[in-house]
Amino acid sequence: MQPFVYSSLPQTVRFGHGTLAGLGAELARLGIARALLLTTPEQSALAAQAMAAADGRIAGHFHGAAMHTPVTVTEAALAMLKDVQADGLVAIGGGSTTGLAKALNLRSGLPQVVIPTTYAGSEMTPILGETAEGRKVTQRDPRLLPGSVIYDVDLTYSLPPHLSAVSGMNAMAHAVEALYARDANPVIDLMAAESVASLAKTLPAIIADPLDAEARGQGLYGAWLAGICLGNVGMALHHKLCHVLGGSFDLPHAETHCVVLPYALACNAPFAEKAVQRLSAALGHADPARALWDLAGRLNAPRSLAALGLAESALERAADIAAENPYWNPRPLNRDLLLAVLRQAHAGQAPVAPQPASPDGMKT
Template sequence: MKPFVYNSNPARIIFGTGTINHLPDEVKRLGIHRPLVLSTPEQSSHAAQIESLLKADGIEVAGQFNKATMHTPLDVTLEAMKFVTELNVDGLVAVGGGSTIGLGKAIALRTDLPQIVLPTTYAGSEMTPIIGQTENGVKTTQVTAKVLPEVVIYDVDFTYSLPVGLSATSGINAIAHSIEGLYAQNGNPVISLMAEEGIRALAKALPIIVENPIDKEARSDALYGAWLCGTVLGLVGMSVHHKLCHVLGGTFNLPHAETHTIVLPHALSYNAPNIPDVMKRIANALGQEDAIEGLNILLTKLKVKRALKDFGMEETGIDKAADLAVKNPYWNPRPLDRNGLREVIRRAWAGEPAMANIE
């Protein structure tokens, strides 16, 4: 056994069905008296449900802010900060996926307000000390414990409204966290166990959800897998896959989960020659003989789009993305080569099948 260091992030996790009913007690336990409820416009109904639940328990809700936006643009954060100041907010309740959770983190970064998160997707941001913010078309990330939520309430009931297509891409986004966790520079045996279990749970559940979105066991398994994968991401450093997705998403305003879904098999193909043992573990978790082929089979079952051009990225952006990908690089098991990364991006742009490896 190789020497390793294992740290865990502090968090209180409540998992199950109907767990939203724990929210008032958790708000009180944290000493929050005037929470602000955060959501995207699409999740406003969930935000209204949460506000009603809290008010019914005698909690004075400061209000709702339902303008959370993909990639956490600075102007939206600054607008939300005005609400926080003017309404005398002393805590945050975020309901939604990465956009809403990212906004909550951005506010917490500036205020240190306590956060309670109710995830409705499989993105896993709620389990990480990572915050990404976008300004003038450039997305940057930082890692700080200040943005970690104090409480995460996983309620399977809140995931039934997640559309089939987004369930699939959000789940693959989660799998990407665990795949990078398996070859992370600061990985360890505990993280690897969580990563493999997370991949296995999602790979089993997602095809069932695509065929039957209200399958209770599949929805529960997928949320469980997402929690594991998010936990993995929160404990390890990111590598080339996440670097590419941050560049592509922030620069070309591409949808987060869909970008991760498209890039994942190609980024893994780039690293494959340097991580043979990890490739075997991924293949095993996917229930296949080969990791790349396993991902191709899974993505086919999920009926997801495979090309960045389908989401509006122009071919002229390939070289710009390759240039940005080698700036301020993350650690990676294979050295970052511009030509190799350009080929990864080109294949992802064109929607070509992932190769066994990219030279």
């Protein structure tokens, strides 16, 4: 067996139905009396639920969280945080609010309580991606990890079928890339395979009946596992491309992950035999990249970058940006290979492994 390193991240997770009711007790446990509540502009109903559960421990509400964590938004939230003299952060919603909480934590050191309502997984990671001047920059720091996460399955019932589908596929991407990560280990391998199997099985059930309690619970469970994978090992080609497409071209986060995943996996599959074996078992298909592409089709999720509004003329620039900073990937990369993957993803046809990279590709 290959030697490995596994580090457990310090965090309290509460998972179940109706767990939001314990928010006030959790804030009291953490010594938070004046929390700043974070949501997107559309989440007034969620904000009201959180305030009702917080036992008077919310000092202010910032409702401007946005995709890709723009620095300008963070600066506005930081000003409110100072105005209300907040001593903690409560984020309820998806990756946008979680990202904002982390960005504020980075600047203030205040503790975070995160209440996810999607399958984004960011709540389980010490990773922050911030966008400024058309570029998304990602950093990893143990201090960014939210100390407390409350998973309330009941809050996911209202997640629309489309968002359930793309958010679930986004979660699967974390687990897929964890299986061929440079710092993979047996614990994360088990979690990643379980995550993929759980989400692949339950996402169609969720789309068929968004109020299916068992499916919603299993979906959130699979997303939780995927988030742990994302937080514990490094990512590769898929996440790099998605960060470029989101940060530089403002494509929607979850939808972009949904589209790119099968093509990134098809590219890496010839160089990640063990990962492919585990994914084949989890998905019940000899070609896991095709299985994921088929799954997206069954979920009526987008399967091409063109469907997300990306012009074909933008692919060259996207490849240039992705190639600027070499990063580890199981398959050696260069600009031509990156462009080939992007062209496949733009067209939306069934994924196949692109031609080998030329000898002058990025070093792994």
